[in-house]
Amino acid sequence: MEKFEKHSGLVVPLDRHNVDTDAIIPKQFLKSIKRSGFGPHLFDEWRYHDHGEPGMDNSLRKKNPDFVLNHPRYEGANILLARHNFGCGSSREHAVWALLDHGIRVILAPSFADIFSNNCFKNGVLPIVLDEDIIDRLFTDVEATHGYQMTIDLPAQQIHLHEGEVLSFEVDPFRKDCHIRGLDDIGLTLEHAAEIRGFEEKHRQTAPWLFDKTS
Amino acid sequence: MSNKTLYDKLWDSHLVREDEHGTGLIYIDRHLIHEVTSPQAFEGLRMAGRKPWRIDSILAVPDHNVPTTRRDEGITDPISRIQVETLDQNCAELGITEFLMNDPRQGIVHVIGPEQGATLPGMTVVCGDSHTSTHGAFGALAFGIGTSDVEHVLATQCLMMKKSSNFAVLVEGQLAPGVSAKDVVLAIIGEIGTAGGTGCSIEFSGSAMRGLSMEGRMTVCNMAIEAGARAGMVAVDDTTINYLANRPYAPAAELWDRAVASWAQLHSDPDAVFDRTVVLDAATLEPQVTWGTSPEMVLPVGGVIPDPDKEPDSIKREGIRKALTYMDLQPGMAITDIRPDHVFIGSCTNARIEDLRAAAGAVRGRKVADSIKQALVVPGSGLVKRQAESEGLDEIFKTAGFEWREPGCSMCLAMNADRLEPGDRCASTSNRNFEGRQGQGGRTHLVSPAMAAAAAVTGHFSDIRKEQD
Numbered sequence: 001m002e003k004f005e006k007h008s009g010l011v012v013p014l015d016r017h018n019v020d021t022d023a024i025i026p027k028q029f030l031k032s033i034k035r036s037g038f039g040p041h042l043f044d045e046w047r048y049h050d051h052g053e054p055g056m057d058n059s060l061r062k063k064n065p066d067f068v069l070n071h072p073r074y075e076g077a078n079i080l081l082a083r084h085n086f087g088c089g090s091s092r093e094h095a096v097w098a099l100l101d102h103g104i105r106v107i108l109a110p111s112f113a114d115i116f117s118n119n120c121f122k123n124g125v126l127p128i129v130l131d132e133d134i135i136d137r138l139f140t141d142v143e144a145t146h147g148y149q150m151t152i153d154l155p156a157q158q159i160h161l162h163e164g165e166v167l168s169f170e171v172d173p174f175r176k177d178c179h180i181r182g183l184d185d186i187g188l189t190l191e192h193a194a195e196i197r198g199f200e201e202k203h204r205q206t207a208p209w210l211f212d213k214t215s
Numbered sequence: 216m217s218n219k220t221l222y223d224k225l226w227d228s229h230l231v232r233e234d235e236h237g238t239g240l241i242y243i244d245r246h247l248i249h250e251v252t253s254p255q256a257f258e259g260l261r262m263a264g265r266k267p268w269r270i271d272s273i274l275a276v277p278d279h280n281v282p283t284t285r286r287d288e289g290i291t292d293p294i295s296r297i298q299v300e301t302l303d304q305n306c307a308e309l310g311i312t313e314f315l316m317n318d319p320r321q322g323i324v325h326v327i328g329p330e331q332g333a334t335l336p337g338m339t340v341v342c343g344d345s346h347t348s349t350h351g352a353f354g355a356l357a358f359g360i361g362t363s364d365v366e367h368v369l370a371t372q373c374l375m376m377k378k379s380s381n382f383a384v385l386v387e388g389q390l391a392p393g394v395s396a397k398d399v400v401l402a403i404i405g406e407i408g409t410a411g412g413t414g415c416s417i418e419f420s421g422s423a424m425r426g427l428s429m430e431g432r433m434t435v436c437n438m439a440i441e442a443g444a445r446a447g448m449v450a451v452d453d454t455t456i457n458y459l460a461n462r463p464y465a466p467a468a469e470l471w472d473r474a475v476a477s478w479a480q481l482h483s484d485p486d487a488v489f490d491r492t493v494v495l496d497a498a499t500l501e502p503q504v505t506w507g508t509s510p511e512m513v514l515p516v517g518g519v520i521p522d523p524d525k526e527p528d529s530i531k532r533e534g535i536r537k538a539l540t541y542m543d544l545q546p547g548m549a550i551t552d553i554r555p556d557h558v559f560i561g562s563c564t565n566a567r568i569e570d571l572r573a574a575a576g577a578v579r580g581r582k583v584a585d586s587i588k589q590a591l592v593v594p595g596s597g598l599v600k601r602q603a604e605s606e607g608l609d610e611i612f613k614t615a616g617f618e619w620r621e622p623g624c625s626m627c628l629a630m631n632a633d634r635l636e637p638g639d640r641c642a643s644t645s646n647r648n649f650e651g652r653q654g655q656g657g658r659t660h661l662v663s664p665a666m667a668a669a670a671a672v673t674g675h676f677s678d679i680r681k682e683q684d
Contacts, residue, residue, distance in 0.1 A: 015530075015533075016534070016537075017534050018509050018511075020509075022650075022651060026651055026655070027628050027652075028630070030251050030279075030630065031292075031295055031297075031630065032294070033254035033258070045650065045651045051637075051655045083530065084410060085443065088410065089440075090345050090628075091252070091344055091345040091360060091361055092252065092361070093252070093255075093363060094362075096361070112413075113413065113443060114379075114413060114445050118361060118364070119361035119363065122363035172238070174234065174236050174238045185367065186265070186366065186370045186371060189373055189375060195232055196240070196268075196371065200242065200269075203242060208470060208473075209335065209466035209471075210337075211271065
């Protein structure tokens with residue numbers, strides 16, 4: 001996972017409640033056995049008027065000019081401003097891979113779906129929860145200001161807004177540490193391998209029927 | 216005196232360690248795998264030179280990409296075929312038990328786990344699929360995970376996670392005939408919203424829940440994720456134990472007796488404290504129909520389409536407008552005037568034998584309406600299909616004009632060839648009515664199996680309680 005300390009960039013507002021992972025990356029793109037290449041199909045059904053399929057040349061497709069990611073003023077945005085319950089639905093990590101591949105490293109929203117939020121932390125994407133009234137104000141400001149940029153300082157847990165104001169945010173200390181150091185959490189867990197084995201042995205004694213039934 | 220919830224008990228009995236910030240390391244008993252969310256995990260494992268921790272905890276099956284017709288011809292879509300072949304190769308190479316596409320036990324991962332007895336009370340069950348919450352019906356802690364966590368469980372048999380809050384949903388009283396588990400869970404989602412369970416594990420209880428079969432409990436737990444809860448669960452009782460007896464992967468003989476004795480603990484203590492409780496009166500519940508593009512956009516069958524102008528919250532108002540435009544519905548229209556042109560009976564929510572019996576009951580002796588372009592029945596597994604055929608249900612469906620298919624996820628998410636075309640409107644027993652879920656531009660109305668079957672024969676939504684009079 002890529003290290004995450006400070007991140008600055010242009011903010012794109014996606015003004016919709018309950019954006020689901022089917023919308024973020026439609027099912028036909030989940031057939032890939034790779035982790036990369038999903039970015040061109042991020043929000044495919046909203047970005048394009050025609051039906052997208054894997055391997056298509058997107059430059060030949062008709063874009064939906066009304067969709068916010070297609071507005072020229074938001075080209076190159078790498079911070080997504082979103083609404084309530086972002087990333088709900090399917091557990092597909094491909095949704096995070098698509099956002100990351102498109103360049104999104106930070107998502108700000110009043111709430112995230114649990115599995116999506118977890119998937120973000122596994123991939124160096126930072127989901128930041130802010131109060132609904134702050135998110136409301138950011139939507140107003142971002143839409144009113146061309147080239148609205150902000151900087152996220154993870155070690156300090158601060159967001160430096162376009163006009164200089166500084167906001168703080170909460171983040172789980174373990175997640176924060178993994179993000180800043182770019183840690184592989186499988187490696188971290190395996191540091192406790194002996195403890196896991198010890199637990200497993202006790203568990204086998206208590207509930208032997210949970211073992212050795214599918215091999 | 217213990218005052219633990221069922222979730223507390225499951226958490227505590229699987230907690231390997233906890234760090235100073237309260238992040239727990241949770242041991243996983245059963246890892247279910249399918250072809251869509253596992254290839255990158257196996258690849259990651261291989262690249263790091265790691266091996267699976269406990270092969271016998273894993274059960275794999277292809278379900279999302281498999282065709283529901285002409286299995287003998289294999290998978291014609293080359294990309295889908297590669298994905299299924301990749302699962303087959305990974306399982307063969309590592310010695311993982313897999314039910315291959317043409318195995319009679321193949322089916323939707325959340326149907327076959329319980330059917331095989333591979334899901335047991337007191338287990339932790341994970342799968343790279345959000346509908347893993349289904350297995351909580353057995354008094355298990357079951358939840359969906361992303362691909363990185365699939366790799367994490369393969370490598371360590373554990374997951375790092377924070378404990379969630381305890382949410383009790385009580386459904387008390389008697390359901391009216393024709394009102395099913397699907398209607399119960401849709402009504403719950405309508406009540407608490409699609410984010411109502413975020414950060415929570417929901418325990419479903421109350422006399423109406425206890426009165427449901429295991430199939431019904433699975434339907435309810437399956438859609439806990441549609442209320443935002445990663446896990447849904449129901450306490451163990453005789454219904455649970457009777458369902459599991461003599462299943463292939465369930466314990467036998469002396470071990471069965473020991474297991475059953477231990478499962479008696481798997482309920483919330485009388486003094487258990489929940490962070491939140493919601494109570495529903497089963498007697499007042501009607502059959503439910505979703506009208507929008509989120510499962511919380513749901514109404515009783517007697518309802519009318521809402522008017523966005525009457526919604527005070529501007530974001531919600533815009534959400535309703537967008538949904539009505541996408542669904543091509545007008546405010547004030549009666550739900551019973553909605554005319555689907557497709558019917559899909561299937562999915563991990565509603566493709567078990569009881570679901571097919573309920574649907575067949577509403578179809579028997581009738582014909583699919585002329586206005587229906589396609590009516591599909593996709594059993595949840597090969598064994599469900601066989602059971603249905605032995606009861607003659609396939610003949611009821613086929614005589615009425617339904618197509619009787621091979622098992623898989625099918626049109627629930629349309630990764631295989633079964634999908635809606637733009638503008639198609641479907642009465643579906645699946646779990647998500649998101650834009651494009653069943654095919655780009657397709658319009659989904661979520662309903663129970665009996666309601667979907669009734670829509671197929673009448674050509675519009677109708678109150679199954681009246682149909683059955």
